[in-house]
Amino acid sequence: MKLESLSVEILQALDTVLGGFDGALVIDAKGNIVVCTENYANAVHKPKQELLGKYVLEVFPNSKLLEVINTGRPIYIDLWNTGYETVFVSRYPITSEGKIIGAIGLSVFRYLDEAKRFAQWVSNMNQELKYYKSQLLKLSGARYSFDTILGNSGAILTAKNSALHMVKAPTPVLILGETGTGKELFAHAVHQAGPRRDRPFIRVNCASIPENLVESELFGYEEGAFSGARKGGKPGKFELANGGTIFLDEINELPYGVQAKLLRVLQEGEVDHVGGTELSYVDVRVLSATSADLTQLIREKRFREDLYYRIGAFQLMVPPLRDRREDIPLLCEHFINFSNCELGTSVEAVSGEVLEAFSGHHWPGNVRELRNVIQRCCLVAGSGSIRVDHLPPGFATMLASDTWPDENLESIVLKAEKEQIQKVLNQVAGNRNKAAQVLGVNRTQLYRKMKKHGLL
Template sequence: MKKLSQLSARELDAVELVLNGVEGAIIIDENGIIRVFTDFYERESGFVKGDVLGKRIDEVFPHTRLLEVLNTGKAITADIWELNGKSAIVSRVPIMSENGIIGALGISIFRYLEEARGFATRIQQTFSELKYYKEEVKRIYGARYSLGAIIGKSKEILKAKEMVQTIAPTNNPVLIYGETGTGKELFAHAIHQESARREGPFVRVNCAGIPDNLIESELFGYEEGAFTGARKGGKPGKFELANHGSIFLDEVSELSWAAQAKLLRVLQENEIERVGSTSLTSVDTRVISATNIPLNKLVAGGKFRKDLFFRLNNFTITVPPLREHFDDLPLLCQHFIDNYNQENGTRVKGINNDALQLLTTYHWPGNVRELNIAIERACIDAREGILTVANLLRFTQNVSGQNIILEDYRGFDIKEARKAAEKAVVIKALQASNNNRRKAAELLGISRSTLYNKIIELEID
């Protein structure tokens, strides 16, 4: 690129012709020499254009700030400037090339300050709206949770968190496996936050929530006219929105066979093809996927592509079910209590040991998510003080997700209440499995021999 001092008169005239479309502009070259002086400044300043062109800017305007911009490379915007006793608002920006700063541009935004006041309010409103939309974009396409948001100090949780720290710095795909409600999305957010992509977008896609006929356009976008109802100008897909960031494919096991093939291409070639387009677009997106169904079983059943499984399964993080890390119950319960207090103005201080012990008698098929609901309900019941067994026994969920109202147990002592709650859970597991004790034991997360002992101990017919 030429230096401004090397531009011909014809080239400078062309630049001035464009800038005359605004209220006024001055351009200086790398030496501070005025190269463009538009009609507005000639008219308002009283200087003749022919007299100022070729002179240093500070010879014409001794207090100019254009030289400051030229020397520092930093723009000065929305500055008030006095011109022959009249106030105007101008902005000054450096002119850059691949070799550095080659000049500076001063441009009038509004003719006079008085005329600008009406616009100032609108500008403020615009900036407020812009700030709002930026925050909305960050909220929608940004990771909200760090590694510290994953609550727990049990060896199972610490192992999973260590895996995040090991895997996050790479660009490899990650597969997160865990039962429903274990917190897989928290781990996905943490992987993004711990990576070099943390400043980039984090785009979440619920694969199970998108109809098969829309999944391709949602993931890869579409061109204008690609189908009836297609948006004018087309629409970028989730992979484009996640460029230079991460995309989280939740419930990836629900993708159709055709969508799996498209996803495989993205992972292999780092390219997407919009629906209705004949060209390819390069994307730099890290893929984090999650499933509550072991993908190897789906592969064996012919429901998931083997080649895609190998691509997604580059690294695997297994999030343990709640029943495997009951050591974290005190921390989790206190976390949920504190959150509920903050959101609802309650004054619950904690949970007592008997209540914690009662929680360990339940299988928790909904895992941490279900525990959160149970603690919230107990907080509603207590409102303040310490959560007790009595607060918890109002609401317990069985293995099928239905509520068990345990009002009949409120008069029992702690041992009787605990035994009654445990008996209710075992009975519901047997009912849910049609009395198949092997399946009931699997639902409860215990061995068959332990189940048999429980049946005898709890006097279940």
Template sequence: MIDEKQADQMQLLEAYRKCCQTRDLIQAAFESAYEGIVITDSNGFIMMMNQSYAEFLGVDAKEVVGKHCTEVIENTRMHIVAKTKEAELAQVQRIRGGDMIAHRIPIIQDGKVIAVVGKVLFQNARELHALSAHVLRLQKELNYYQGELLKSVGAKFSFDDIIGNSSKIRSVKEIAKRVAGSDTTVFISGESGTGKELFAHAIHKHSHRKFGPFVRVNCAAIPETLVESVLFGYEEGAFTGAMKGGKKGKFEMAHQGTIFLDEIGELPLTMQAKLLRVLQEKEVERIGGMHPVKVDVRIIAASNRDLEQMVKKGQFRQDLFYRLHVVSLHIPPLRERREDIPLLVDSLLKMLSHEIGVYVSGVDAAAMNALILYDWPGNVRELKNVLERTLHMKDGDLIQVNHLPVHVVKGGTGNPARYSLKEALEQAEKEAILQVLKAADNDKIRAIQMLGISKSSFYQKLKKHQIKI
């Protein structure tokens, strides 16, 4: 039988054994550390130094124990940290003609410093610079690949790319910005060329999904027989010619991002029903698939057709119409925001000059008047095409009226055949001034700035055309 005294002795021996194991483990970790480590007492006398630091200093680790740190370590501050109780992190210290980077950390117990731990982070500051350069290089590579990824699957345009200061375009941009932050379905209406896709890009880029994919689908460009496979994908063997392993549809590609369904009014009624199910159930079913696939997608749809009239004619599902029209944006045609034309011309000319390498210093007043007066049935897209053609036709540094297409110069008069070129220009000038004055709320200073002419020239033209303000 083991008596109580023997049991206590056994417990003490077991506790001692565990302490020794812990000590040996700490000692092994201390010695195997790659970084140099030294520990001093509260007075700066060395208690421990690992082999890595000893080799760096060129001393014997055992012989330095008990010596004051100032006798062993050049420019040390271990004893100072013991007095200040303030840690010194990532500090430069000059040793043996080189700069190293070190931590000095006080160990405090019951408000008193009982030891100070010194740790060498970099034996030479050049190691830090090399590591920093390596991290910067990796960051640049990461930024590059992120940029390339966003170029291929992300939105290209932001709200800053939507040019215009007219009240109509500002109002639409403001609503679009407010709705961008949510996952609400957005329907964008407007004539061809007004910039519906530009708004879809900007809404995605302004949303919390901006790092997710932005998938564009032109519904009018997909053959009716392929619409389902393009939008919802298919499984292997679903039909003759199906790819091995199947293929994801556009909705799966847009997972955790945004899908932009342009010209949605061109979708067949059968596909409208399946699209409605995606909106309601948030899942798609591949052709030949056995199970639906969950998708997290924000939908932005657009059309230049009057979907409400299509609903009345039975060409568009009423239930889908209401599901899409949660928030509706109508992009005004260019003829309803003529005051934006000078800004658009300036922006487009800069972009086109960069793209095709043909530069101009600007547009003269008569040519700008003609551009402002023209109705632009093709809107901004047509304006861009006309300017690109004009860059190739010009014979100087300034775009003039004779460089513009005839239909643009005469198209704003209402009856081009009635006028000679001179008469058409004068009429265009008068109409342009009237339009600008209306846009500027008869503010003469604003009108002069928008027309890009001098004050004296402005008043001469008012007198010539008998315009009274």
């Protein structure tokens, strides 16, 4: 059947039936108007006879009826400006024997005020949603790229090169390296350089979440899942990262019980909310990082071996600073510039003597330690060059000490950590919130470290 070949009587009958609507317009497969009700003609302030038989775009250049014919899909409750007012219109394809033979637009002119208010409300909500989405992306998105990972040493170039090879695939990456080497920087860069760059980058520090909340933070929960659970439930980090990347920092701190659930997400993409019954599916690339020896944790039955093989399909080793000492001058320059901007100082360079001292230092805290030392020196020096007497006192004694090479690195780090925590706790009269702030860790991390060192 073809609409254009219907008799005048049938078209008139159609017109009568459709006359009951606020407004109706029917076009045939070629886009010519075959029915235009009186109400419709009145709303567009045009004589009906002038519209009938015309090509729809000739009289209504913004009409979407042809789009409906081309796609075969209806367009529901759309706003359309008649040239006099904005009305609601729904458009549907007309089919006969499986073929699209035309399209109909049904307009609603009544109850417009209420409908407009509703439309305005939806539009405002949309604007707000768009704003928060962009803010979320800004806050949670990756901030660094490969260009911000400084260094020309063979060690760092090798690491950057192997990271570049891991950029495209959706395979998990385990980033290994001592504390402060730049693992987080690499995670950001891998996301930023890959096909998911416009999707969320969600960072989770597994050590900072209280153990009993890790599961609900990662996988979300349903309303009433536990006392204190938010009304309406809460999506987990995996859902927030859907389509993008999740970065599980300090993955060695993930409670053993939660590791099995993580394995399921990695294997099947299945996420189930705490207290929920239904599974949801996510597509998330998993990057993780640790400075701990996971193989040792596996031997101690604190980390699942199967999970280790999953998260570590690609492994990326970030070298310690002492293995790339030739990068120290460049990093110094970078951190001096940074400190000048942040702290308002006008330091120009580090003296040759200090550079020499730096190149002999062990750098247990790696690039972060260098950054902190430079920042502090900038504050002390204020301007000009950084001299040896600007260095922190502990640093100078460490330089003089010849015990470094003989002692085991881990015990040195542990000792220094314990001493520093004790010192800060004394300074802040035991106020843990303040101590955590000064030490640049969060409360949970501080608590764990204090426990580890027997300071509780």
